[in-house]
Amino acid sequence: MTTTLAPSLPPAASPRTRRRRRVDKKTLGGLVIGVLGLVDIVGFGLEARSGDARLGLTLAGASVHLSPLKLPPGPTAIVAGVITLVLAALWLRAELGKLARRAVIVGSGMLFMLSFLCWASSGKTMSLVGLLQSSVDRSIPIVLGALAGCLCERAGVVNIAIEGQLLFGAFAGAMVASASHSLYLGLVAAALAGALLGLILALFAIRYAVNQIVVGVVLNVLATGLTGYLYDRVLVKYQNTLNSPAVFSRISIPLLSKIPIVGPVLFDSSIFLYLTYVILVAVQIGLFRTRWGLRVRAVGEHPVAAETVGIRVLGIRYANVMLGGLVAGIGGAYLTIGSVGPFGKNVSSGKGFIALAAVIFGRWTPIGAMFGALLFGFADAVQNILSVLGTSIPSDFLLMIPYVATIVVVAGMVGRVRPPKADGQPYVKS
Amino acid sequence: MTPPETPPPETPPPDVAADVAAEPGAERWRSAVFDAVVEGNTVTVTFLAFVAAIVVGGLLIAFTDPNVLPKFGHFFSTPGAAIAAAWSSASGAYTAMFRGAIIDIHTVSAAFHGGSITAVFEPISETLVNATPLILTGLAVMLPFRCGLFNIGGTGQFIGGAVVAGWIGFALQLPPVVHVIAAIAGGLVGGAVCGWLVGFLRARTGANEVIVTIMFNYVAQFLLLYLLGTHAFRRPKRIDPISRVVHGTARMPHLLGSTLRVNFGFILAIGAAFAVSWLIKRSTVGFEFRTIGANPDAARAAGMNVERGYIVVMLVAGALAGLAGAAVVLGTDYSLTPGIYGSYGFDAITVALLGRGTSLGVVLASLLFGALHAGGVQMQAATQTPIDIVIVIQALIVLFIAAPPLVRTIFRLRGQRSGPEKRAALKVVGA
Numbered sequence: 001m002t003t004t005l006a007p008s009l010p011p012a013a014s015p016r017t018r019r020r021r022r023v024d025k026k027t028l029g030g031l032v033i034g035v036l037g038l039v040d041i042v043g044f045g046l047e048a049r050s051g052d053a054r055l056g057l058t059l060a061g062a063s064v065h066l067s068p069l070k071l072p073p074g075p076t077a078i079v080a081g082v083i084t085l086v087l088a089a090l091w092l093r094a095e096l097g098k099l100a101r102r103a104v105i106v107g108s109g110m111l112f113m114l115s116f117l118c119w120a121s122s123g124k125t126m127s128l129v130g131l132l133q134s135s136v137d138r139s140i141p142i143v144l145g146a147l148a149g150c151l152c153e154r155a156g157v158v159n160i161a162i163e164g165q166l167l168f169g170a171f172a173g174a175m176v177a178s179a180s181h182s183l184y185l186g187l188v189a190a191a192l193a194g195a196l197l198g199l200i201l202a203l204f205a206i207r208y209a210v211n212q213i214v215v216g217v218v219l220n221v222l223a224t225g226l227t228g229y230l231y232d233r234v235l236v237k238y239q240n241t242l243n244s245p246a247v248f249s250r251i252s253i254p255l256l257s258k259i260p261i262v263g264p265v266l267f268d269s270s271i272f273l274y275l276t277y278v279i280l281v282a283v284q285i286g287l288f289r290t291r292w293g294l295r296v297r298a299v300g301e302h303p304v305a306a307e308t309v310g311i312r313v314l315g316i317r318y319a320n321v322m323l324g325g326l327v328a329g330i331g332g333a334y335l336t337i338g339s340v341g342p343f344g345k346n347v348s349s350g351k352g353f354i355a356l357a358a359v360i361f362g363r364w365t366p367i368g369a370m371f372g373a374l375l376f377g378f379a380d381a382v383q384n385i386l387s388v389l390g391t392s393i394p395s396d397f398l399l400m401i402p403y404v405a406t407i408v409v410v411a412g413m414v415g416r417v418r419p420p421k422a423d424g425q426p427y428v429k430s
Numbered sequence: 431m432t433p434p435e436t437p438p439p440e441t442p443p444p445d446v447a448a449d450v451a452a453e454p455g456a457e458r459w460r461s462a463v464f465d466a467v468v469e470g471n472t473v474t475v476t477f478l479a480f481v482a483a484i485v486v487g488g489l490l491i492a493f494t495d496p497n498v499l500p501k502f503g504h505f506f507s508t509p510g511a512a513i514a515a516a517w518s519s520a521s522g523a524y525t526a527m528f529r530g531a532i533i534d535i536h537t538v539s540a541a542f543h544g545g546s547i548t549a550v551f552e553p554i555s556e557t558l559v560n561a562t563p564l565i566l567t568g569l570a571v572m573l574p575f576r577c578g579l580f581n582i583g584g585t586g587q588f589i590g591g592a593v594v595a596g597w598i599g600f601a602l603q604l605p606p607v608v609h610v611i612a613a614i615a616g617g618l619v620g621g622a623v624c625g626w627l628v629g630f631l632r633a634r635t636g637a638n639e640v641i642v643t644i645m646f647n648y649v650a651q652f653l654l655l656y657l658l659g660t661h662a663f664r665r666p667k668r669i670d671p672i673s674r675v676v677h678g679t680a681r682m683p684h685l686l687g688s689t690l691r692v693n694f695g696f697i698l699a700i701g702a703a704f705a706v707s708w709l710i711k712r713s714t715v716g717f718e719f720r721t722i723g724a725n726p727d728a729a730r731a732a733g734m735n736v737e738r739g740y741i742v743v744m745l746v747a748g749a750l751a752g753l754a755g756a757a758v759v760l761g762t763d764y765s766l767t768p769g770i771y772g773s774y775g776f777d778a779i780t781v782a783l784l785g786r787g788t789s790l791g792v793v794l795a796s797l798l799f800g801a802l803h804a805g806g807v808q809m810q811a812a813t814q815t816p817i818d819i820v821i822v823i824q825a826l827i828v829l830f831i832a833a834p835p836l837v838r839t840i841f842r843l844r845g846q847r848s849g850p851e852k853r854a855a856l857k858v859v860g861a
Contacts, residue, residue: 160640204829204832204833208832208833208835208836210832210833211832213580213640214779214783214832215829215832217582217776217779217780218779218780218783218825218828218829218832219825219829220776221776221777221780221821221824221825221828222821222822222825222826222829224818224821225818225819225820225821225822225824225825226818226822228816228818228821229490229494229816229818229819229821229822230494232816232818233494233495233496233815233816234494237496350648353644356641356644357641357644357645360638360641396652396653396655396656396659397652397656399652400648400649400652400653403645403646403648403649403652404645404649406641406645407631407637407641407642407645407646407649410631410637410638410641410642410645411631411635411637411642419638
């Protein structure tokens with residue numbers, strides 16, 4: 001009788017309270033958008049310094065050269081703010097469809113970022129393309145981690161251990177690539193290391209029916225400790241042989257990488273970005289367009305029903321958790337052999353938890369999770385560029401935005417989020 | 431694991447199972463029997479898990495030791511030398527750990543020959559100092575467990591408490607006893623607010639507390655960084671982010687003389703453990719927490735306010751974690767730094783798991799982990815074994831304990847029937 005002991009999902013609210021809550025959320029959402037608009041006007045528009053913000057649209061050495069976009073920070077921010085306020089009014093007054101609501105949220109967010117960037121770089125030049133490129137690059141491990149999360153949670157296993165899988169992948173990738181002088185061998189090792197941690201998670205969560213969050217947290221601790229220990233004890237000592245891997249070089253896709261703005265951002269990166277494209281498409285189509293995906297989702301929603309029609313619930317769970325580990329391991333490899341090279345202690349620095357947030361952000365769909373991951377990657381890139389620009393604004397508050405945004409999303413203020421029904425519940429055949 | 435393609439036809443739907451289990455009389459009776467069965471094995475399993483973790487840790491120490499590995503190159507010609515080197519590496523590290531955590535024979539003999547007596551107690555003092563925040567944050571994780579909530583936000587709540595307690599400690603001028611009490615109370619309130627927010631979101635919007643607490647941890651870390659940059663917090667003439675120093679009047683009194691770091695915070699932690707124990711076992715609120723944790727629907731049907739329960743339990747948990755922050759700022763560190771929260775928030779989870787959902791268990795687990803940490807420092811200094819091995823050992827202990835069947839397999843103990851076994855595995859979370 002394990003059913004009573006498993007962590008239960010929030011009970012469905014009665015229709016009456018549900019209706020009341022939705023009204024509340026609509027007002028709240030409108031207020032949040034309105035506040036964004038006011039910050040645009042008051043914070044960035046009226047406080048703007050003189051001097052145009054120049055947003056660079058090409059990188060050095062590009063074949064097609066576009067002149068930088070010159071925007072006066074004050075007026076830009078005020079216009080953006082007014083548009084945002086109109087959007088807020090629309091949100092509050094009109095009955096918007098699902099698509100329109102999303103457009104309003106994305107639009108107001110982008111206007112906010114635009115006015116902020118203009119404000120921050122007034123009188124200076126900031127490379128917009130560089131910013132976007134760095135956002136995409138920084139979001140690669142988060143996207144892969146989030147895909148790992150999707151694969152596991154769709155099958156009903158909560159994977160908190162993404163962080164640990166990233167770390168394991170990063171460690172194994174750097175070490176094997178360095179020792180064998182083969183980057184591809186390192187990549188394979190990283191994927192296997194992630195899968196190994198996935199296997200341990202699966203064993204404890206499925207075979208021993210231990211609370212999945214518990215196992216995940218403990219595996220993260222284990223991964224942090226183990227990689228940290230081995231780093232101090234072995235990698236530092238044999239730095240030259242074991243921890244000085246090469247880095248995957250950039251591959252420019254012919255023709256596509258020449259497109260202005262889009263080209264350098266999307267088609268001129270290391271193999272990891274292209275791998276991410278492939279895995280992303282594969283997981284999205286696999287989960288929602290194939291028989292396999294239907295089975296996985298059935299297992300994640302209602303394992304008893306799935307078992308009744310002859311689906312091997314535990315087999316699917318094992319396979320998916322390990323597959324997820326594999327994907328996260330590749331994401332971990334990016335952190336070493338895809339970007340900086342040598343492994344450093346705690347190189348994942350919380351990206352696994354962010355990936356977890358991205359999964360929820362994207363409502364357990366791969367494409368949605370990707371957008372969530374891009375948001376976090378963008379925030380990371382902005383932080384980096386802010387320190388270069390040297391703005392007066394306390395960047396700590398800006399850094400909080402993605403986390404606060406996640407809380408807002410999880411709290412259901414922009415629509416309801418519903419996890420797979422059997423997510424986190426061990427399946428014990430009775 | 432090869433499940434058959436067709437399920438047994440008599441599989442009861444989960445709802446029915448829940449209803450059966452929720453019947454109070456039957457459940458209580460069954461629970462008592464299971465507890466007796468499980469408790470009988472708990473001590474054994476815990477001890478064996480500890481042994482297994484120590485053994486694995488020892489192997490890890492020995493086989494990564496730069497002095498041992500070359501000897502294994504000649505393993506087939508001189509196997510004895512290789513094994514002896516491995517043994518001395520692991521035993522040397524663990525001996526140093528023991529010296530740093532419990533007692534060092536050298537200081538004892540020195541004390542008999544006119545040396546300082548306080549030096550004898552220094553390892554114990556360090557163990558208690560390390561255990562103090564672990565007890566408090568461990569309670570902050572354990573209590574919501576009992577209510578069916580998973581509080582990963584120990585870090586954020588710790589920061590909340592540390593910031594308020596620290597600010598009261600260095601910004602205000604108050605008379606001696608009043609000052610420290612005010613600062614401790616501030617820590618309680620600071621943490622409680624952070625915890626309340628999580629409980630509120632969970633109760634009102636159904637937001638998953640795991641995600642919310644993880645996110646709040648980051649928010650709190652950035653908030654701490656921001657505050658350390660402000661004029662109100664930053665220490666004058668310093669460019670690195672470090673706060674001003676807590677006044678002497680707001681510091682926790684030392685327990686065993688001024689040279690040993692153990693302080694009143696430890697007493698507070700033990701007091702908090704007693705209070706939580708009373709809360710869970712004897713109070714109406716605690717009964718509600720446990721009922722909600724066991725079955726929120728049944729609790730609601732019985733007329734309990736589940737939402738209020740979530741809010742209150744997170745409020746109390748936040749206060750406990752905040753108290754941990756206060757204990758660190760006022761007891762040992764005396765100023766706020768960007769890394770003041772350490773790894774307490776996550777260690778707390780392992781402590782709560784090891785403590786198996788009771789106050790006493792949390793205290794004992796914290797003492798064990800505190801000892802491991804205190805010993806780890808000594809071990810690193812004496813044998814150059816990186817202190818991270820302590821984290822590995824902690825994680826291994828909890829992993830082994832989380833799955834009693836695994837430990838039974840390793841040590842070839844007699845297996846139990848599958849029912850209680852799975853129950854024991856789940857019982858670890860106290861749900």
